[in-house]
Amino acid sequence: MTERPNPEALGRVAAEHLGPILYALEVCAMEMVDAGREEDARYFRDLARLLSRAGGTPPSEADPEGRPT
Template identity: 70%
Template sequence: MRYDPAGPNQEAVGEVAAEHLGPLLYALEVCALSMEEADRGDDARYYRALARKLAEAGGSARSI
């Protein structure tokens, strides 16, 4: 993978997110549960907010 100083290719990011949205949301919830068990509520809220944002975007490049 080549570094691009302009930032990530938004279209490619959206495609990957759309193709793998279910597993990504599941993994983020597992992280949130782990953070709650470790008494790290702020971190759990962060992971859930990130998952919510991805779910609302539906994996579209324009919305992420």
């Protein structure tokens, strides 16, 4: 029987290791570009962008335009 992921624990681990995760995604994207797979590279960079935004300052602590304070 497979257990369902624990979103809280998953989020905590992702937040603790966000820098290396973002670095690894960029390395993957660069390899995809080198292999002529620009669409795949775009996917990895978009994923990194989403994770980066999700790991940033919570909206309640951001300015009205959504920038961290």
